[in-house]
Amino acid sequence: MAAITFLEAIKQAMFEEMAADPSVVLIGEDVGVYGGAFKTSEGLLEKFGWERVIDTPISESAIIGAACGMSYLGLRPIAEMQFIDFIVCAFNQITNFVAKGHYLWNAPTPMVIRGPSGGGVHGGPFHSANPEMYFVHTPGLKVVYPSTPYDAKGLLKASIRDNNPVLFFEHKFLYRRIKEEIPAGDYTVPLGKAVVRREGEHLTILSYAAMMHTSLEAAEALAKEGIEAEVIDLRTLLPLDEETILQSVKKTNKCLVVHEDTKTGGIAGEITALLCEKAFQELDGPVLRVTSLDTPVPYAPTLEEAFLPNAQKVFATAKELARY
Amino acid sequence: MPVTESRRKAKLSRQQYLDLYYYMRLNREVEETMTRLFRQNKIVGGLYSSLGQEAISVGTAYALEKRDWLAPMIRNIGALLVKGVPPRDIFTQHMAKYTSPTKGRDGTSHFGDLENLHIVSPISMLGDLIPVMTGVAMGGRYLGQKIVTMTWIGDGGSSTGVFHEGLNLAASQRAAFVLILENNQWAYSTPVRRQVPLENLADRAKAYGIASYIVDGNDVVEVYTTAKEAVERARAGEGPILIEAKTFRRRGHAQHDPAEYIPKEQREFWEKRDPIALCEAFLLKEKLLDAKGKKEMEEKLASLLEKEREFAENSPMPPEETVHGGVYCGGDDCHKIRPKWERPIAEVMPPQSSVEPVWKVEGFGKGKSSSGKNAPIHFGDVQPEHRAQEPKGRAVKKSDRKPATKSAKKGGR
Numbered sequence: 001m002a003a004i005t006f007l008e009a010i011k012q013a014m015f016e017e018m019a020a021d022p023s024v025v026l027i028g029e030d031v032g033v034y035g036g037a038f039k040t041s042e043g044l045l046e047k048f049g050w051e052r053v054i055d056t057p058i059s060e061s062a063i064i065g066a067a068c069g070m071s072y073l074g075l076r077p078i079a080e081m082q083f084i085d086f087i088v089c090a091f092n093q094i095t096n097f098v099a100k101g102h103y104l105w106n107a108p109t110p111m112v113i114r115g116p117s118g119g120g121v122h123g124g125p126f127h128s129a130n131p132e133m134y135f136v137h138t139p140g141l142k143v144v145y146p147s148t149p150y151d152a153k154g155l156l157k158a159s160i161r162d163n164n165p166v167l168f169f170e171h172k173f174l175y176r177r178i179k180e181e182i183p184a185g186d187y188t189v190p191l192g193k194a195v196v197r198r199e200g201e202h203l204t205i206l207s208y209a210a211m212m213h214t215s216l217e218a219a220e221a222l223a224k225e226g227i228e229a230e231v232i233d234l235r236t237l238l239p240l241d242e243e244t245i246l247q248s249v250k251k252t253n254k255c256l257v258v259h260e261d262t263k264t265g266g267i268a269g270e271i272t273a274l275l276c277e278k279a280f281q282e283l284d285g286p287v288l289r290v291t292s293l294d295t296p297v298p299y300a301p302t303l304e305e306a307f308l309p310n311a312q313k314v315f316a317t318a319k320e321l322a323r324y
Numbered sequence: 325m326p327v328t329e330s331r332r333k334a335k336l337s338r339q340q341y342l343d344l345y346y347y348m349r350l351n352r353e354v355e356e357t358m359t360r361l362f363r364q365n366k367i368v369g370g371l372y373s374s375l376g377q378e379a380i381s382v383g384t385a386y387a388l389e390k391r392d393w394l395a396p397m398i399r400n401i402g403a404l405l406v407k408g409v410p411p412r413d414i415f416t417q418h419m420a421k422y423t424s425p426t427k428g429r430d431g432t433s434h435f436g437d438l439e440n441l442h443i444v445s446p447i448s449m450l451g452d453l454i455p456v457m458t459g460v461a462m463g464g465r466y467l468g469q470k471i472v473t474m475t476w477i478g479d480g481g482s483s484t485g486v487f488h489e490g491l492n493l494a495a496s497q498r499a500a501f502v503l504i505l506e507n508n509q510w511a512y513s514t515p516v517r518r519q520v521p522l523e524n525l526a527d528r529a530k531a532y533g534i535a536s537y538i539v540d541g542n543d544v545v546e547v548y549t550t551a552k553e554a555v556e557r558a559r560a561g562e563g564p565i566l567i568e569a570k571t572f573r574r575r576g577h578a579q580h581d582p583a584e585y586i587p588k589e590q591r592e593f594w595e596k597r598d599p600i601a602l603c604e605a606f607l608l609k610e611k612l613l614d615a616k617g618k619k620e621m622e623e624k625l626a627s628l629l630e631k632e633r634e635f636a637e638n639s640p641m642p643p644e645e646t647v648h649g650g651v652y653c654g655g656d657d658c659h660k661i662r663p664k665w666e667r668p669i670a671e672v673m674p675p676q677s678s679v680e681p682v683w684k685v686e687g688f689g690k691g692k693s694s695s696g697k698n699a700p701i702h703f704g705d706v707q708p709e710h711r712a713q714e715p716k717g718r719a720v721k722k723s724d725r726k727p728a729t730k731s732a733k734k735g736g737r
């Protein structure tokens with residue numbers, strides 16, 4: 001067991017899947033010789049050659065379209081978006097072509113669309129996006145957003161093996177900032193399953209990706225004040241693990257949702273509705289949310305800091321919730 | 325590339341001539357049957373016509389082999405028929421019947437068959453099929469299948485972003501892909517002159533450095549022989565090929581549109597050049613068909629279409645409860661996904677697949693990328709000491725490095 005970074009976990013997942021299954025190919029911008037803008041595909045071209053590691057022109061719609069076409073022949077392409085911000089350039093291909101195929105004409109589309117997402121690294125308004133909710137609104141897609149190297153590797157492998165189109169978001173703040181020991185060899189983490197990261201009885205904090213770490217940090221601070229928060233890492237946003245969410249909220253009776261995505265239309269709203277429908281009697285307080293502000297992601301560090309959630313904001317909101 | 329005399333005069337076998345004629349007649353009669361059904365309110369939604377454009381759908385699809393792949397657009401029912409789709413599938417699709425290929429989930433020519441006929445279902449968004457069929461061609465080559473893929477686009481659709489992204493990707497990949505640009509001179513109510521400042525839309529090919537042809541879209545033999553040449557060139561590895569077929573849309577955009585915007589002279593000019601009438605005159609003149617043969621074919625068509633129409637009319641609508649399910653593939657029990665390899669797998673696996681990771685730029689020697697654990701990546705994730713301050717409350721502190729799994733108490737791993 002060796003401690004590896006989040007970035008290394010992504011690389012290992014792709015490497016191992018490509019080594020195990022010739023139907024897995026990688027297609028994207030600068031993924032070959034350069035090894036990807038974030039070096040997640042470093043060494044893949046060397047090992048698997050030009051036919052399996054395909055550098056393309058700067059054409060997101062064409063990348064997604066071509067990956068979709070390849071998947072119709074039973075291949076399992078991984079399409080990389082150099083930055084996940086550019087995924088919306090292929091919005092139509094993803095939401096209209098890729099997502100609807102199985103329901104409409106029984107065409108499975110086993111492909112993964114992955115790329116670096118999220119803010120906190122001063123990437124500015126066009127290199128910091130969290131576009132997950134555009135796609136959570138699209139039946140036919142699966143949306144995965146891991147927070148740890150172990151999960152990143154296991155979930156990416158599961159995504160590649162899944163027969164459906166999976167959008168896989170990699171929070172770039174985590175790429176080299178966290179390390180984790182992971183077991184050698186093959187394992188997967190199932191899609192659609194959340195995980196309890198910290199047990200607690202007073203309130204539930206639901207989060208994912210970089211904000212999961214922020215939530216845990218806040219939970220430790222809360223514990224010092226006698227408030228035990230249960231922190232749940234959603235991991236997959238579509239399909240959402242309702243069971244784990246409901247189980248926890250029925251125990252703690254309070255729920256706070258923390259995400260880096262902006263507030264309006266973020267998954268916190270969806271979860272709130274879910275709790276109203278299925279756990280209304282169990283709630284002892286309002287469902288609260290700590291999210292980014294409803295603005296574009298600003299560039300200046302001072303502005304970005306004000307824009308993003310942080311442990312203090314989570315701490316303060318959780319304390320407010322605990323008072324109910 | 326202009327169509328050469330030799331290709332125009334190419335000799336086909338009698339059976340090929342008769343096939344082309346038969347499929348054009350079938351194409352037209354399927355659509356005429358649907359026009360009647362439309363007037364009886366039995367078609368759900370809109371109905372589009374390819375009247376006068378049958379030679380293009382039929383002639384191009386006839387150039388494909390069974391192993392090849394196509395994706396039709398709305399006016400390519402003829403291509404579906406040539407590929408082997410029974411007319412009942414087209415009727416039931418348009419009538420939203422439960423017996424349709426999509427069980428009523430989509431209409432018109434929006435259906436496909438990955439297993440047998442190798443048809444990709446179109447979607448309404450014009451141009452989207454171009455990168456998708458490029459991908460099918462790339463995948464086919466990877467698997468060693470030697471397939472060619474084909475789709476169609478209108479004069480109007482040739483201005484979409486994906487048309488350009490897709491064709492450029494196809495060109496840069498030298499994909500075995502043939503794109504038929506049906507220039508019927510109108511995109512809904514907008515004439516081609518108002519869409520594209522080009523005399524010949526085939527000139528778009530120049531932008532991608534690929535070969536192109538211009539054909540008379542109302543001459544089925546010219547369409548077929550040109551498409552055949554293009555398909556074989558693509559199969560031989562010459563890269564994608566664009567064929568512009570000049571024609572005319574004789575009906576409105578769809579049944580609802582009387583198309584009063586179309587000048588009378590233009591309509592009259594093209595009505596005299598009906599592709600089926602032209603083909604028939606040729607066949608009669610060359611004695612490839614006689615009155616008796618024609619009558620037999622017509623009887624065969626009539627009885628086939630009556631049976632197929634009756635099947636569709638007698639089919640039920642999808643039961644309400646079938647709205648559920650099928651949004652996702654349920655895994656192996658739902659679809660066993662196994663690519664059909666037609667080359668040794670060892671060729672694409674290490675060590676055979678391994679290469680030297682360098683750019684080879686003609687005249688510039690070799691370039692190599694930076695690499696290694698600390699290779700620079702975007703946004704200074706490399707050297708934390710250069711990062712002035714982490715936003716408060718976000719930095720993952722040393723003690724937090726293994727938080728996730730340490731405190732995980734249930735679920736997960």
Ligand SMILES: Cc1ncc(C[n+]2csc(CCOP(=O)(O)OP(=O)(O)O)c2C)c(N)n1
Nearest residue numbers: 399448449450478479480481508510511512
């Ligand atoms: C991307 C997109 N925009 C708009 C439409 C609506 N639309 C459907 S057909 C059509 C005209 C298409 O003209 P053309 O490509 O020349 O094909 P034709 O109808 O002449 O066969 C339009 C505007 C569409 N289907 N897709």
Ligand SMILES: [Mg+2]
Nearest residue numbers: 478479510511
């Ligand atoms: Mg047109």
